[in-house]
Amino acid sequence: MGYSSNGNDSILKGFAWLLLGIIVSIFLVPLFLPESFCIASIDYAIYVGGLAGPLAALVGFIYVYLTFLGQQRQLDEQRERLDKEDASKEFAEYLNLWNEFRAEVIYTWDQNSGSKAFDSYWKNVRKAVRGDSKKDLGFDLNRPDEFRNSLRNHLTKSAFNKNSGQYEDFIRMIYPLLEIAERGKLDNKLKYLENLLSDGEKAILVYSATFLDQKDFGIKLFKSGFCKSISNEYLISKEHRNLIF
Template identity: 70%
Template sequence: MEKEVKLSGQERLLKSISWVLLGIIVAVFLVPVFLPSNFCFGSIDYAIYVGGIAGPLAALVGFIYVYLTFLGQQRQLDNQRERLDRDEASKEFSEYLNLWNEFRAKVTYTWDKKSGSKAFDSYWANVKSSVKNDSKNQEFNISDPKAFKDSLKAHLTTSSFNKATGQYETFLRMVYPLLEIAERGKLESRLKYLENQLSEGEKAILVYSATFLDNKDFAINLFKSGFCQSLPDDFLISSDHRKMIF
């Protein structure tokens, strides 16, 4: 979009210059009309006068219009390339989404026998509670991202939800590409669909992992832009974390 606006501004400037040059060319032809005593329309002096001044200006106007045509073609090619990239990203997004749905349907949490999105919600509730208990027992500031990072990582990775089957790590490996593809392809509607599909526990796992553990810029940019901001405070480890994430 920024490139397109820049090109549009450049085109307007060049068109304005060309109109000014055309006005000068017309004025060159009209000068002998207002100064008939100095020119004879059939003389060599008139031909030299017109050719010497109007000729280069006309050539410059022609070059400007050729360049404007080039810019128009370049914009069409850029738009076509952008549409192709978006279509390719949309197809890739759908493929990853199908894989993620297949994986999610098989997820189980042996601690309470829950499955699917409910397993993620239960898993996150235990992780959140464990980190809070660590902050009390180990006396670290839970509102300091550096202070609670080790506790968060430990409980996310050593829980029975992940330790035996790697379900937490697999979840991230499958969701991160979805976010990356959506950001690259500017698939706002697909992102909204994904957000609606995610449970609150899945959103919490995603935003905490991407923000505090993995520092994924593409995910952080999406969070700052509104993705997953519907996450309730009840699913945050601390209410202070909202401003750190979003």
């Protein structure tokens, strides 16, 4: 976008200089004409006023327009900088809340807490969904429409969520972080968040956003590489890597 604007500015400036050259040429014409072609002063004045005047006005308009564009660009840059600062502050606030929530999470099945609780929870969900696919009248793991119901069932009906809503709280708190980072173009914050998430948390996030909730901002980030570092053993099917990323 910036390259295009600068290119347009250069074209306009070049055109303005061309017009200035034409105006100067109009004034210099009598100096290069033979005496037999000399123009009466009154006629020449009318000629200059009729031709050079509008061209000079056009040059003035071009420079006023370029000045306006420059001021508008400065305002846009200032607005973008302020928006990014606001987004960064909002991201930090949500991240603190998420860290507080995460520290208190407990998976009663094995008494793991924090990120380890999410890892254990996801491994059991993954195992249960894969088990459903192998039953009679099971489904193809690589067809999202066929395994979505099983995935949703095990994510929400597990004691990890059913008794305390920990899965739903996780999703409700992690989505705003992605939205804020994507909206504010906080690439460094996204990288920090990606490094902060365990593989189990990444799996819960990418499967929920991609297959269950179909969150556009999440899908866009995954396609650009966010959470792509997740290991295959945390994917329900290795083929899902191509579907998600």
